[in-house]
Amino acid sequence: MSTTSLRILDQAERLFAEQGFNETSLRAITSAAEVNIASVNYHFGSKKNLIQAVFNRYLEDFYSGYNTQISSLSVADSEVSQRQAIEAAIIAMLGTDLNVSRARRFMMLLRHAYAQQQGHLRRFIKDHYNEDYRRMIQHLAGQNLQESSKLKFYWQLQFLMGAAMFSLAEFDTLDAIADAQYHSRISTNELLDLFIPTALAILNPHVAE
Numbered sequence: 001m002s003t004t005s006l007r008i009l010d011q012a013e014r015l016f017a018e019q020g021f022n023e024t025s026l027r028a029i030t031s032a033a034e035v036n037i038a039s040v041n042y043h044f045g046s047k048k049n050l051i052q053a054v055f056n057r058y059l060e061d062f063y064s065g066y067n068t069q070i071s072s073l074s075v076a077d078s079e080v081s082q083r084q085a086i087e088a089a090i091i092a093m094l095g096t097d098l099n100v101s102r103a104r105r106f107m108m109l110l111r112h113a114y115a116q117q118q119g120h121l122r123r124f125i126k127d128h129y130n131e132d133y134r135r136m137i138q139h140l141a142g143q144n145l146q147e148s149s150k151l152k153f154y155w156q157l158q159f160l161m162g163a164a165m166f167s168l169a170e171f172d173t174l175d176a177i178a179d180a181q182y183h184s185r186i187s188t189n190e191l192l193d194l195f196i197p198t199a200l201a202i203l204n205p206h207v208a209e
Helices: 003-019 026-033 037-043 047-071 082-094 100-115 119-141 147-169 171-182 188-203
Strands: none
Touching (some): 003 026, 003 037, 003 047, 026 047, 047 082, 047 119, 082 100, 082 119, 100 147, 119 147, 147 188
């Protein structure tokens, strides 16, 4: 990828995350990237393609990281536990250095994608990452997911995604509020120690009953 296309992609990612897709014009992106509109058309073709390219950069890294973590377990797919799947997804999202910043921006982008009904993104993800997505979902669902419980699991997964999106997208604000109220900030490892059992409880509510 050329220096120009990377510069466009970086600024598009930042502005889309901060302002949303509908609110961010190509002119704002080209101004921030210090290129002209023709450069966007040349490298990406359209605003929709640019949005897809922004997501593709995250998803390539995410699914590659997730599959690497699962492979390191040296177990069959049918033996991957929900906890292992959640931990693998977290490492894939944050990186091995557990950096919240990049995951925070991706969750902001994902939140805008849901709120602004970017249907072309769902089609893009299905076309390019459907097999990886289905594999991860099977791990998260557990091996006893029956046809009759698929709708229930769908909503449990949305609850989990909602919790992750809000917690990460608004992490700086939430951390500042906690500091003001409890005079303490949380480390990434402490955050994960809280998140993992919460995620498991969302996916397995009967355990908490």
